[in-house]
Amino acid sequence: MAHRTQLQLLTSRRFLPFFLTQFLGAFNDNVYKNALIVMIAFRLMESEANALINVAAGLFILPFFLFSASAGQLADKYDKSRLIRLIKLGEICIGALGVTALYSGSNIFCLAVLFLLGVQSAFFGPVKYAILPQHLKRSELVGGNALVEMGTFVGILTGTIVGGLLAGLTGQGENGLFYLSLVIMGAATLGYLSSRRIPMAPAPAPNLRVNPNPLTQTKSILAKTAKTPSIFYAIIGISWFWLMGAAYLTQIPSFTKNVLGGDESVVTLLLCIFTIGIALGSLLCERLSNGHIELGLVPLGAAGLTITGIALSAAGGNFVELQQAGLEAFLNRDGAFAILTCLVLIGICGGLYIVPLYAMMQDRSAAEIRAQIISINNILNALFMVVSALLGLFFLNVLEVTIPQFFLVIALMNAAVAIFVFTRVPEFAMRLLIWMLSHTMYRVKHEGLEQIPAQGPALIACNHVSYVDALLLAGAVRRPIRFIMYKPIYEIPVLHFIFRTGRAIPICSRLQDPKGYEMAFSAIEQGLKNGDLLCIFPEGQLTKDGELQPFKAGIEKILERTPVPVIPMALRGLWGSFFSHNGGQALTTWPQRFWSKVSVVAGCPIEATDAKAQTLHEQVLDLRGEQR
Incomplete structure (x- = not known):
C-alpha cells in the first residue's frame, strides 16, 4: 500500500508540479556548471584551468553561506509557492545572462553567472524541503522525500552529462553554443511553468521580522x-x-x-x-x-x-x-x-x-x-x-x-x-532493534490504530504476553509511547537500553519499594500533564498461561490523579513465541519459528470516568478474541 501511495504522488497536483520544478532546477544548475568547467578546461592551460575550476566550485557554494539564513526567514514569512515562482523567474533571467556570458567567451562573466545560480539555489533550498510537510500527509513524507532525493540525484547526473556533451560540441562551431543555450533557457522556462501549478503554501510565521545579518541569524537559529x-x-x-x-x-x-x-x-x-x-x-x-x-x-x-x-x-x-x-x-x-x-x-x-x-x-x-x-x-x-x-x-x-x-x-x-x-541520539539504535524484530521474527498487522489521538495526553491499556510487547507496540504506533512497566523487565540487559531511551517508567509494588512506587506515579502524572502518550500493562506481569489476567487497580489510581482518555489495545499471536512463558520460562529455548503472524489492535477511546479496571479488562479481552 505504501509503495502504491508513493507512485501516486507523481500523479498528484500536491506533489508533481513541485517535483518537476526541483528536478529541472537541479538539472539546469549542473548543465551550466559542468559545461562551464569543461569549456574552461579546454580553453586554458592546465594550471590556469585547474585554478579557475576550483574558483568555480567555490563561487557556486559561497552563496549558501551568505544567503541561506535570509532564505530560511523569507520561506517562513511568505507563501512558499509564490516564493518558488519568483525564484524560478529569477532563474530565467540568470539563464539569459548565462547564455550571453557563454557567447561572450568571458570567463569572468561566466563565473559571475555561476555565482548567481548559487544564489538562486541557496534561496530555493529552504523552500524545497519546508514545503513538503505542508502539502503531504505525515504518512507520505518518507515517500515524498524519497522521490525528491531520487529526482535531485538524477537531475545532477543528467545535467552533468548533458552539460559536458554540449560543451564538447561548442568546440565544433556555433551550433554547440546554440544547443547549450536552448537547453538552459528551455529548462528554466519549463521550471517556471511547472512552478505555477504548485498549490499555495501559506506562511507559518507572517509576522516574522527578518534579520538581514547572516552571522547573527545563523547563530540564533543554530541555538x-x-x-x-x-x-x-x-x-x-x-x-x-x-x-x-x-x-x-x-x-x-x-x-x-x-x-x-x-x-x-x-x-x-x-x-x-x-x-x-x-x-x-x-x-x-x-x-x-x-x-x-x-x-x-x-x-x-x-x-x-x-x-x-x-x-x-x-x-x-x-x-x-x-x-x-x-x-x-x-x-x-x-x-x-x-x-x-x-x-x-x-x-x-x-x-x-x-x-x-x-x-x-x-x-x-x-x-x-x-x-x-x-x-x-x-x-x-x-x-x-x-x-x-x-x-x-x-x-x-x-x-x-x-x-x-x-x-x-x-x-x-x-x-x-x-x-x-x-x-x-540513542533513538536511532532503539528503532533499529524494533525494526529488525518486526521484520525477522514477526509479521505485524495493525488494526484500528487511527483511533489513537495524534496529540495530547492519553493512556494505552494492553494485555501483556511477552518481553517484546513494548517493542512491537512502539513499532506499530507512529506516535512515541512512554511505557509503564514492571521494574525487573525494565532492567533486562539490552532491552533496558531501549526502554531507558524511550523514557519508560519502571514500577513495582508498594511493598517491594514504597519510595520507587510513589516516584513512578509522580512521573506518570507529570508525563500526562506534559501531553505524553503512556502505555500500561494492567495485568502487572506476563501471563503464565496465555490467558488475560485480572487488571490491577493501579490504572484507576492513575486516572484519579490525571483524568485522560484510555485506549484499550490487544496483542494477538504472541503466546507461544520465544519471548513468552509458553512451555516454561521465556528466553530459555531456541526460537521455534520466525515471521509469526502478530496483530496489534486498538479499540475506541474511553473517557477516564468510565475506564474502570474491570471495564478495560472486558474491552481488551474482546479485542484479543480467541487468538492468544
Whole structure:
C-alpha cells in the first residue's frame, strides 16, 4: 500500500508540479556548471584551468553561506509557492545572462553567472524541503522525500552529462553554443511553468521580522536547533552524507582514469550506477518503512555505507589497470562487476540513510521555524562539502594515498561519525532493534490504530504476553509511547537500553519499594500533564498461561490523579513465541519459528470516568478474541 501511495504522488497536483520544478532546477544548475568547467578546461592551460575550476566550485557554494539564513526567514514569512515562482523567474533571467556570458567567451562573466545560480539555489533550498510537510500527509513524507532525493540525484547526473556533451560540441562551431543555450533557457522556462501549478503554501510565521545579518541569524537559529538534539544530529547526519557523496562523485573521474585505466564512457557508467543506487535506495526506503518515518533504517544505511565503502576500496585496489580505455574492455575485465556492485550498494545504503533523516527533520521542526532550520541544514551541508574537498586534497595530495585508500578512509570515518551520532541520539539504535524484530521474527498487522489521538495526553491499556510487547507496540504506533512497566523487565540487559531511551517508567509494588512506587506515579502524572502518550500493562506481569489476567487497580489510581482518555489495545499471536512463558520460562529455548503472524489492535477511546479496571479488562479481552 505504501509503495502504491508513493507512485501516486507523481500523479498528484500536491506533489508533481513541485517535483518537476526541483528536478529541472537541479538539472539546469549542473548543465551550466559542468559545461562551464569543461569549456574552461579546454580553453586554458592546465594550471590556469585547474585554478579557475576550483574558483568555480567555490563561487557556486559561497552563496549558501551568505544567503541561506535570509532564505530560511523569507520561506517562513511568505507563501512558499509564490516564493518558488519568483525564484524560478529569477532563474530565467540568470539563464539569459548565462547564455550571453557563454557567447561572450568571458570567463569572468561566466563565473559571475555561476555565482548567481548559487544564489538562486541557496534561496530555493529552504523552500524545497519546508514545503513538503505542508502539502503531504505525515504518512507520505518518507515517500515524498524519497522521490525528491531520487529526482535531485538524477537531475545532477543528467545535467552533468548533458552539460559536458554540449560543451564538447561548442568546440565544433556555433551550433554547440546554440544547443547549450536552448537547453538552459528551455529548462528554466519549463521550471517556471511547472512552478505555477504548485498549490499555495501559506506562511507559518507572517509576522516574522527578518534579520538581514547572516552571522547573527545563523547563530540564533543554530541555538534553537540545538535545543532539539534529534533534529540537530539529524542535520549532522545529512551533512555527513553530502560530504561522503561529494567525495565519491569528485573522485570517480580520477578513479576511472588513474586506477581503472578507463575513459569518459567508464566515468559515465560509474556515475550512472551510483545515481541508480541512490534512486533505488530512496524508493526502497519508503517500501521498508511502510509509510512510517522509520529511523531504524538510518543505522542500517550507515553500516551499509561503511561495509560497501571498504569493499569498493578493496575492489579498486585489486583491479588490474586496463590497457585499452574503453567501456567494453572494462566490462570484460575481472573485478569490474565487483566495482559496479559496490557503487550501486553504496547508493542504495545512502538512500536508506538520508531519506528518513530529511523526513525526521521536517516532521519534528516547529512549523514557524521549519524553513530556518532547513537553512541551517543547507549551511552545514555546504560546509561539509568544503571539508570533503579539503580532505581529498589532504589525503591525495599531501599524504599521497591512493584513491582506493581514500575511499577506505572515508568509509572508516563514516563508522566513527555514525557511532558518535547514534550515541548522542540513542533513538536511532532503539528503532533499529524494533525494526529488525518486526521484520525477522514477526509479521505485524495493525488494526484500528487511527483511533489513537495524534496529540495530547492519553493512556494505552494492553494485555501483556511477552518481553517484546513494548517493542512491537512502539513499532506499530507512529506516535512515541512512554511505557509503564514492571521494574525487573525494565532492567533486562539490552532491552533496558531501549526502554531507558524511550523514557519508560519502571514500577513495582508498594511493598517491594514504597519510595520507587510513589516516584513512578509522580512521573506518570507529570508525563500526562506534559501531553505524553503512556502505555500500561494492567495485568502487572506476563501471563503464565496465555490467558488475560485480572487488571490491577493501579490504572484507576492513575486516572484519579490525571483524568485522560484510555485506549484499550490487544496483542494477538504472541503466546507461544520465544519471548513468552509458553512451555516454561521465556528466553530459555531456541526460537521455534520466525515471521509469526502478530496483530496489534486498538479499540475506541474511553473517557477516564468510565475506564474502570474491570471495564478495560472486558474491552481488551474482546479485542484479543480467541487468538492468544
